[in-house]
Amino acid sequence: MTFVTRLTLQSGDRAALDGIVEDIKTTAERKGAALKGPHSHPPERLSVPQCCRLHADDDRQFSSWDYTVFTRELEIHGHDNLARNIASQNFPDSVHIEAEVEQIHGAGRGN
Numbered sequence: 001m002t003f004v005t006r007l008t009l010q011s012g013d014r015a016a017l018d019g020i021v022e023d024i025k026t027t028a029e030r031k032g033a034a035l036k037g038p039h040s041h042p043p044e045r046l047s048v049p050q051c052c053r054l055h056a057d058d059d060r061q062f063s064s065w066d067y068t069v070f071t072r073e074l075e076i077h078g079h080d081n082l083a084r085n086i087a088s089q090n091f092p093d094s095v096h097i098e099a100e101v102e103q104i105h106g107a108g109r110g111n
Helices: 014-031 080-087
Strands: 002-011 034-040 044-051 061-077 095-104
Touching: 002 014, 002 080, 014 034, 014 061, 014 080, 014 095, 061 080, 080 095
Parallel strands: none
Antiparallel strands: 002 061, 002 095, 034 061, 044 061
16 A cells, blocks of 8 residues: 655745755655656736725725735655655744645455
């Protein structure tokens, strides 16, 4: 039985994101782990309206706050301890990480 750990990393700071992804790749290669990715998603442009005042009857607004979110996905096959160590690292506040673990059953095995 094998575990697949999917890591999704997001950040508005592309350089920080790419640096962390490169560190993860280097660590996985050094440990001999099967790694798929990184898979890059198209950058997501977001726009947040900003109100001048908090009163409900005041419709005045500042210009919108526009920013870009970059996303990378990686898969680690097996190497559960490596995946756990990577997912529990202290990443910079500018980088958000999500880990999803899936259990894969071998062919021909009953549940």
